[in-house]
Structure formats: C-alpha cells, structure tokens
Amino acid sequence: MYAQMVKSEATNEDPEKLAAFQARIDAGEKIEPKEWMPEGYRKTLIRQIGQHAHSEIVGQLPEGNWITRAPTLERKAILLAKVQDEAGHGLYLYCAAETLGVSRDELTEALLSGKMKYSSIFNYPTLNWADIGAVGWLVDGAAIMNQVPLQRTSFGPYSRAMIRICKEESFHQRQGYDIMMKMAQGTPEQKAMAQDALNRFWYPSLMMFGPSDKDSVHSAQSMAWKIKINTNDELRQKFVDQTVPQAEYLGLTIPDPELRWNEEKGGYDFSEPDWSEFFEVIKGNGPCNAERMEARQKAWDDGAWFREGLMAHARKRAAAKVAAE
C-alpha cells in the first residue's frame, strides 16, 4: 500500500492509561492531536502518515513523466489535474503528520536521507501511454482499497485527510480505466501497449499491499489501534477479485497462468508476486529508485533560495508593519 510494512513502536507506559486509551479506540472515539496517546501510537502514526505522504509526492513523478506527452489537450489537462491532486494529497497528509509534533521539513529530510520510505510501486517506470491508464486503474485501484477503510482510522486528522482524499480520488481510477478502454479498443498497437502496461504493472500492484502479515505482531498492534483496518492478504484478495472481471471486459490477459476462480472461497486463486524483487525495490534496487530520489532531492535543493527568499521578504514586511505602528 502507500504505507507498506510500517513497524509499530513498542509502548512502555502506565497500563491503566493504556487500557483507558484502548477502551476509547474500541468505543470508536477519535483521538485528537493534543490528547494523551501512547508514544508508540504517535511514532507509528508519524511513520505511517509520513510514508503515505511521501508516496503521494514521489507518486507524482511516474505519471508526471507523461504530462508533456499526453496525446490530446483534454488528456493533458486531466492528467495534470490528477497529478496535482496527488500533490494536494501529500500536502494534506503532511499536515496531518505535523499535528503529531514533526515538521514537514523534518519529514522531507527523512525521505531524502533514506530514513523514511515510500511505496515500492513508484519505483517502476511508465514506459508507454497505456501505463498512465494502468497506473490509474491498478495503482489507484489498489490504493483506494486501503484508503476507503482508513477513513475510519482512530486518529482524527488522519481520518479527516483520508475522507478528503477519497472524495477527490474518486475520479482517478475511472480516468485510468477510461484510458485503458480507449487503448484496448483502439488500433493493434494501442492494444499491445495496453497489454504491455498490464503485464508490467500487475505484480507490482499486488506488491503494494505488502507481504502477508497475518502473523505479524506489528500489524496486530496497528489493527488494535485502528490505524490499520484490514490485513494485507484481505485487501490483496479483494483487489484481485475486483480487477479480474475489469481486465476481462477490456479483453486483456492478466499475466498469471495460475489465476482461476475458486468456487469454495468465492474468490480467485492467484500467484504471489516475487517477494525477493519487492525487498530489493524497498532496499533501493528498483528500476527507478535512483531517479525518483534524485528528482526529489533536486526540487528540494533548487527550491531552497525560493523558500528562503519569500520568508525573508515576509519578515521584512512584518518588521516594517511593526515599525509603522
């Protein structure tokens, strides 16, 4: 997911306070920034929301790669609006994290130093125009699986950010599928592009949910705190079940010879992605890790004079105002 393999922090606090806190969460109450919370809850949330925010910002890059090559004016506008939304979502999420006592600049520096991660999916390249369709259809589709339940997460600012994001994201997946339909029903070359995009994005999309966590202590803690709502396997299954008929409608083949309907469980059986590839990508060895970080680092470094210049001017104005009073 946009936040993958987030380790929960151990908490060593007064058991009575912890029990009262857990009771509030169990009762469906929202936890707000200035209220008491276990240190582990706070740290886990910073990591998870921060990773989610970073994913939105880095996620601008693979799609942004096609803004200048979009094939019509309307496609260009739609894609630009969508990538802009991702910047907005990153912004909302950074703000939510900031209520926990960490600044956006600190989070940015943690991303650039490699201390914090972003979703593995954005380390894959977008190589043909159908990739823009596949990203919307599969990547946003997978993200929505996770984000919709997160609207009910226990931390107030995170929940509110997710509500806003889900509302805005509703058009993203549809625009992706819309591109896929045009491509799949288009010329033989377009259809080939669509199939090629599905071939390359299928397994990385399945990886977005993270490895199986049904036995993970971290996940159990996060689920008890309601900052994680479903297990990775549940979401992955749901995603596959939803996506297979959509691929069939497009007349495209999912690149998994083992894929078949399992009447008994009422869902599809499917092949696991190559988890060794996933761990390599997380470690920095994906096809685009270096380019993605380079782009973020460059924006940060090249923008420093701009951010400082505006701050200096604002200070001058404030000083002049005080002097005039």
Add this chain to the structure above:
Amino acid sequence: MSSEWPLWEIFIRGQHGLNHRHVGSLHAPDAEMAVKHARDVYTRRNEGVSIWVVPSSAITASSPSDKGPLFDPSNSKVYRHPTFFDIPEEVGKM
C-alpha cells in the same frame, strides 16, 4: 534561522452562505500568501467563496481533559433539541 514557512489553519465559506469551516492547513510565509495558497490548494473544485487564514500558533484549543466539564453540562439540557417536544401529528409539520 529556519526557513520553513509557518503553518496556517484554513477556513472556507462555501457557496451556500454557511459558516466558515475548517478545511485543513498549509504552509505560507505570511498571511497574504496563505490566502493565495488556500485558494490554490483548497478550492480546486469550486469549494469556496471566502477564505480565512489563521496562524496555527494563534489557535487556543480547549484542553482534552476539560472535555467533561466543558461539554457534559449541555448534555442534560435536552430541551434545547426540537425532538424533546412531542407535538401531536394532527398539528402538522413544525
């Protein structure tokens, strides 16, 4: 000195004359730019007609531990809610 722009809380009044509502926050070097950023960030879908910005540091919040004393008393004033009063159906909508 840190060059990180301060944080602002953004309030937007929508099309229908309702109160300004807190929509989120953002960073800006000063109030004027916070208004511009708010327009760009929080009204991308025609959400608003009026924007207020307040430095986050200027917000004083009720303390969570006061939650009981501050809000419980009004719990007992059930007569403030219209459903407290039974009006016979024959009277019609009121």
Add this chain to the structure above:
Amino acid sequence: METVVDLDAALFEGLCRMGDTTLVLGHRVSEWCGHAPVLEEDIALANMALDLIGQTQLWLGLAGDVEGKGRDADALAFRRDAWEFRNLLLAERPNGDFGQTLMRQFLFDAWHQPMLKALEGSKDARIAEIAAKAGREVAYHLERSADLVIRLGDGTEESHKRMQAALDTLWPYTGEMMMADDVDRTLAEAGVMAAPDSIRPTWEALVAEVLGEAKLKAPEGAYMHKGGKQGTHSEHLGHMLATMQWLQRAYPDAKW
C-alpha cells in the same frame, strides 16, 4: 511581408497567436509539476497551467472553426510543425530556474491581462466571450506572479540576484508582444482583435510599478527579438513539439 487582406485568414492567424501562446506557455508551466520548490507552489503552478490549456482549447477550437477545414483544437495543437506555430517567443523560453519561470510569467501576464480586457470589447462575440472567461483566470495569474516577483526581488540577496538575472535574460523577448504587423492591423481595423501596440502603455506602467517595488531594474536599450508570431521560432520550440506531438505523430490513426 505579405499583406493579409482576407479577414478570415487574418482572424485564423490572430486566434492561433493567442492559442499557440497559451499552449506553449501552459506546456512549459506543466513541466514543473512534481518538481516545484514547495508543495503549495507545485499546486498553484498546475492550476495556472490548467487555465492556460483550457484557454488553448477555446482559442484553437475557434481558430479551427474560422478556418473551416475540419481541424479541431487537437489537430492544430498536435499536427502542425514549428513554422506553423504562431506563439510569442517569450512563451517558449525554457523554464530555467524557478525565478526565470516566475519572471516569464509576470512579463507575460502583464500583457495577457490587458490584452484580454481589450478583447472583451471585440465585435466578434465568440472572441469577447473567450476573453471574458480567460480574463477572470488571468487576473489571478497576474496578481500572483506580480506578488512573487516583488517578494523575491526584495527577499534575500540571492533571490534578488536571481530575479534580476531572469529579467535580464527575458527582457529582449518582451518587445514582440507589443509589435503589430499587417495581420494585427487588419484585425484591429475590423474591430475583432486589439492591436498589440495598444497594450504597450498599460504594460509599461504595470511592469515599471512592480519592478520598482521589487527593486529590480529593466535593461535599457536592449535589442528586441521577434518572429514567433510569424512562425520563426527559437530552437527550443522544435524540441517541445517533438515531445508534445510524438504520440499523435507516431500513431496517426489512433484515437486517444
């Protein structure tokens, strides 16, 4: 130069000048998406690029109608070569650093806004309507770009230096905006599009005011480049079009 007498031919040219300029500038601004110095600015620039792309659809859409050969806005945007483009040279200048992008925007907005205001009075209702819609968007572009030029001109020593360098680099491309040729004169005489030279006093006053506040100095007696409006461009445009038009050119039978 060939004198254009036919009003429809002149109108097609005039509309392409507006639409190609917004197309090329919108494309340039969109190149920043995901790379701006701060998230708030990334979002603001995308809004501006979206406005400009939307305006392109209107101007080039109308140009296609006026031409009457069945070309729509996309056909004009994606299937003409550089010499057929009529955009101002200023719009195709590369983004440079963020200061250069903002300075280019300001120098253009200071022309764009009064030009649209003048076009609102066009005898051609279609032009007046587009100008009114675009004018509302561009009023905000100008407010923003002027404000940022002032703030950065009068910010830190470095931001001042960068803004002055941007101004020096871009200034020679400003003259073209206010130069009228036969096409412009034909359109102005017919009352359908304002003459570019009529914008000069407003532009000069606005630019002088903002640069003054920004503590920046416009170069004196600089040579002014021209030719974009007639189809003679810098080398930059060809590369931009190679990127922008590639899919449409490589797969001419495809629908997107």
